[in-house]
Amino acid sequence: MTTILVTGANGFVGRPLCQRLVELGHDVAGATRPNAPLPEGVAARKVAGLSPTTDWSAALAGREAVVHLAARVHVMHDRSHDPLAEFRATNVAGTLHLAEQAASAGIRHLVFMSSIKANGEETFGTPFGPDTAAPVDPYGISKLEAERGLADIAARTGLGVTVLRPPLVYGPGVKGNFRSLIGWVDRGIPLPLGCVANRRSLIGLGNLVDAVRASLDSPPPAGTLRTFTLCDAETVSTAQLIRELAAALGRPARLLPVPVALLRLAGRLTGTAATVQRLTGSLEVDLGAIAATIGWVPPDSLEDGLKATARWWRSRELSR
Numbered sequence: 001m002t003t004i005l006v007t008g009a010n011g012f013v014g015r016p017l018c019q020r021l022v023e024l025g026h027d028v029a030g031a032t033r034p035n036a037p038l039p040e041g042v043a044a045r046k047v048a049g050l051s052p053t054t055d056w057s058a059a060l061a062g063r064e065a066v067v068h069l070a071a072r073v074h075v076m077h078d079r080s081h082d083p084l085a086e087f088r089a090t091n092v093a094g095t096l097h098l099a100e101q102a103a104s105a106g107i108r109h110l111v112f113m114s115s116i117k118a119n120g121e122e123t124f125g126t127p128f129g130p131d132t133a134a135p136v137d138p139y140g141i142s143k144l145e146a147e148r149g150l151a152d153i154a155a156r157t158g159l160g161v162t163v164l165r166p167p168l169v170y171g172p173g174v175k176g177n178f179r180s181l182i183g184w185v186d187r188g189i190p191l192p193l194g195c196v197a198n199r200r201s202l203i204g205l206g207n208l209v210d211a212v213r214a215s216l217d218s219p220p221p222a223g224t225l226r227t228f229t230l231c232d233a234e235t236v237s238t239a240q241l242i243r244e245l246a247a248a249l250g251r252p253a254r255l256l257p258v259p260v261a262l263l264r265l266a267g268r269l270t271g272t273a274a275t276v277q278r279l280t281g282s283l284e285v286d287l288g289a290i291a292a293t294i295g296w297v298p299p300d301s302l303e304d305g306l307k308a309t310a311r312w313w314r315s316r317e318l319s320r
Contacts, residue, residue, distance in 0.1 A: 002216065003027040003062055005045065007098070008069035010036040012173050013113070017067065017209045018042045024213070031059045031070070050094040060105040065216055067111045068098060073139070087142035096149040103157035109219040110150070110159060111212055116167040116201075116229065116285060118144040122277065127201070127284035130165070130227040151225040161225040162215045164208075167285055171205025171305060172312030177278075182313055185246050185253070192263060193279060194255035196238045201231035201285035204305025207298040211290065218294040228290035234302040238279050244302060248310035 004021060008014045009030025015038075021028045022041040029043040038044055045059035050070045060066070072090035080086045095112065102110055117140030119128040135141045147163050154161045170178045184191060203211075211230050220226045236244070239255055246253035260280050267276030290296045300308075 001025050001027055003029075003064045004067060004216065005029050005031055005059055005063040005065070006042075006067045006069065007031040007047075007050070008071070009038055009042060011069060012171075012175065013169065013205065013208060014069050015039055015173075016171075016205060017069070017212055020209050020213060021216075029059065029063065031056075050090050050098070052089065052093040052097045054094065054097065056098055056101045057105065060102055060107060063105070063107060065109040065111070065219070066098070066102050066107055067113070067212055067216070068095060069113045071095075071113070072142075084138040084141060087138045088145065091139075091142035092145045092149060095146045096153065099150055099153045099159065099161075100157075103153060103159040108160060108222070109162070109216070111162045111164065111215050112146065112150060113212075114143045114147055114163050114165045114227075115140060116165045116283070118147060118165055119229070121283070122281040123199075123284045124282070127286040128165075129229055129286040130289045147225075147227065154223055154225045158223045160220040160222050162220055163225060163227040164211060164215065164230055165227065165285075166203045166208055166211075166230045167200075167283060168202045169205055169208055170202055171208075171309055174205075174309065177275075181242070182245065182249070182309070185242060186249050186251055186313065188251060188254055190254040190256050191242060192256045192258035193238050193242060194257040195259055196263075196280050198237050198280055199235050199282040199284050200238060200241065201235050201283060202241070202302070203231050203298070204300050204302070204308070206300045206305060206308065207232055210299055211296055214290075214294055214296040226293065228293070228296075229285045229287070230290065231285035231287060231298070232300070232302050232305065233287070233298045235284055236302065245306055245310075248303070248306040249313070250310075 010032045019039045029045045030038045031045045034046045119132045120134045243253040267273040
């Protein structure tokens with residue numbers, strides 16, 4: 001049994017992670033804002049938020065490991081006056097402040113949930129691995145800067161750090177663009193993506209939770225930082241993903257064969273070029289480092305993950 005603090009314990013990843021760790025017999029505390037409900041068996045550690053001045057001492061007391069999920073997340077249409085400054089204040093300064101206090105409290109291992117956006121936005125034949133780092137947007141920049149700051153803290157204090165860089169995460173409770181996609185497919189809305197033959201890596205929520213579990217089971221040597229890129233075993237095109245999602249939902253896939261060049265032209269004309277790029281470009285992730293270092297391979301297939309997502313979607317409809 002390990003005593004673990006999970007930040008962001010009430011979130012999309014935090015809730016199922018806490019539940020899994022409790023099921024495995026770990027002593028789990030969840031750091032959340034006041035009045036946020038936590039899964040059964042998780043002790044509440046109320047904190048004001050993730051900032052450069054947060055006092056983590058009470059939440060860290062008696063813990064051996066920290067899983068840091070809390071963050072200012074990627075925003076599609078960020079209206080902040082200075083988005084990079086906002087991301088840096090939370091994701092960089094807030095994270096490094098937590099790490100410093102964790103090291104001072106005698107924490108042995110910190111698992112940091114980064115993002116594949118620390119690598120970049122698109123691959124061209126060579127999958128992203130841990131050694132690639134060319135972020136484009138403020139969110140990805142902030143995640144990479146946090147990683148580099150954590151490496152300095154690890155070397156100086158003896159804290160062991162594991163960095164996980166997942167791509168798009170889907171699963172029960174998913175929000176954002178993937179949730180919108182589920183709704184479109186379920187309603188039978190025709191989508192102009194039938195000609196898209198790109199290669200995209202994703203990760204199911206169950207696989208991401210298991211990767212955190214495996215990282216906790218195999219901590220790095222004291223004073224070192226290791227970085228793992230993560231994904232499901234399968235790489236799919238956007239068109240194939242929609243077909244498999246439709247099958248999981250029990251719906252036909254309605255895909256229109258619109259040429260990719262025409263989609264990209266439409267994106268430039270309508271100001272949606274970034275969205276079109278994500279739908280038509282490739283982003284492949286290499287699993288080699290985590291497999292070689294701690295022996296982790298994704299336990300769930302893409303089909304498994306999409307079926308779990310579809311069951312959640314249907315149960316959500318029934319509960320209305």
